[in-house]
Amino acid sequence: MDNIKRLKELTGQIQKAAYAYYGLDRPLMTDKEYDDLYDELSALEKETNCVLSGSPTIKVQGFVLDGFTKVKHTKPMLSANKTKDTKEIEKFVTNNRFYGSYKLDGLTVVVRYKNGEFTQGITRGNGIEGEDVTEQCRFIKNLPMSIPYKNNLELRGECVISWDEFKRINKDLDIPFSHPRNLAAGTLRNLDLNIIKDRNLSFVVFECVTDMKEDSKSETLIDVHNMGFEIVPFTKLNSTVDQVCDALQPEFYQYPTDGVIFELDSRKLSESLGATSHHECCRMALKWEDELYETKLNDIEWNTSKTGLINPVAVFEAVDLDGAITTRATLHNISYIENLQLGIGDTIQVYRANMVIPKVHSNLTMSNTWKLPDKCPCCGGDVEMHNENESKTLHCINPDCKAKLLGKLVHFVSKNAINIDGLSEQTLQKFINLGWLNSFRDIYYLSEYKKEMYKLDGFGKKSVDKLIESIEKSRNTTLDRFIYGLCIPLIGRTASKEISKSCANGNVGQFITIMSLEGNQPFIGLDGFGKEMCNSIVHWWIYNKQNFYELIEEFNFRESVNNGNVKQVLEDKIFVITGSLKFYKNRDELVNVIERNGGKVSGSVSAKTSYLINNDVASTSGKNKKAHDLGIPIISEGEFIQMITS
Known part of the structure; x- marks a missing residue:
């Protein structure tokens, strides 16, 4: 293949992979495949003496997500020059003072402090400007919000998730994260702060940007540690390259790493060496060679x-x-x-x-x-x-597949649905395997297997009796919980509550009457109940009404009670969503966030609408025009995030 043609091909491949990795947190290839392509490109550029515009060897890979507030860095956040050859490292450090530290594999973040208080968190972005993730950073458990140092302070570090936390989160996911790096990056950029709160993110400092009037970077890191920050482990000054590599093996560390950083210790020397458009000349990364x-x-x-x-x-x-x-x-x-x-x-x-x-x-x-x-x-x-x-992915389309049955049962018995204590995912799986569960209704006949349950490992008489009691207790429920538990596509908790209210505040007979009317669009007039939701519940009813009739025989429905004492941040607010989304996977995910925060979603703009969410605020679309005419605020996803996190 022609060298220039191959240069173009490699540059395009790496740029595409970099966008998926940095911008979407969805890698297209393994780290090794990326490194192999990068190394091939670098070697070919040296051989041909030709470097194309936009080459990843001269430009920091990274992307700013549209919608976050963009913040310019005080100095460019560049990459480290990389090698897999220890001889190049030895040549780099020569007779200079240096130390080694882990090359952390997470999402690089800058944190800023003023008067001893945390004020801002920023991702690396494209190296010149990054995304403001200040509110997300407040949920990083080891990041101090107040420090004893009262001057302005700026630190660089890595937002990471430990291997133990990675395993804990993945065990409950149907599609597990492939690596802690993707999990950490996706978590910090998540729009639902409850998710960030439930995951143990860590922030590990590797550089102090602020000049603290100390020439030694390693001594400065110790000062930072004494302020309450976790810092990256580093070796003694002037250890040999081999000693550094021996001391910093990945299995010794709780966080994911993909190499070792060799850092010149003198701040003055580092500044005098300057930087290329790709990397600072004061450090070099030794990437581990993956043995095949x-x-x-x-x-x-x-x-x-x-x-x-x-x-x-x-x-x-x-x-x-x-x-x-x-x-x-x-x-x-x-x-x-x-x-x-x-x-x-x-x-x-x-x-x-x-x-x-x-x-x-x-x-x-x-x-x-x-x-x-x-x-x-x-x-x-x-x-x-x-x-x-x-x-390309493969999917089973059988609605009665036992693998799908487990997911539906887990949802049906969950706290916000029917709420049955003792029916964990593991227990449900065991009962499915034994042939005791093939539908929601079968839960209410588990008492027939009581004697067999007593004989199962881990099922004592007391726990079995308590489980049966919890199942019987769940027969008394409300229509909104029942509907939510049925796993009807697009029908979340808020929609279930609206449906229940419209049915004489929880009358199951009225629900059946409305659903049974020929040619109607049930619940289409409810706040936030759009055409897609209407079509979804109609489609579900066609295929599930007989099972519904049988299942309701097991329940005693009581009137829904609205707890007016708990006021959520979006309560009484109605949102309309239009245009493409940048942060949420799809519109359903955004709808669920709004509903979880007490808001409602409507399919069309009206005088009742509180906000129109559209990333293209200046759009001349029909919904934007109508919102302008009615004086309804048009906000971007970023502004919506600020609304639910402020």
């Missing part, structure tokens, strides 16, 4: 999750990955398999990404003989392929 191991692919296993997503897993002959005997690795999705051109019996190369997560790196045989399942591996039902964000 060959093995034989024995199978591709397909597992159906509780949302119906069918996940592929590579099963291969046991291989010792740096001390861990491994036989399995995720294949992510169908696109990943297609790129590898896999086939049973192929010789593949596997490695531990960042020396932790097993990954399939390449396929040496490339037989491309793999077969896409035409049936769900759990229920044998039909499957269909989805293509979102340029990634």
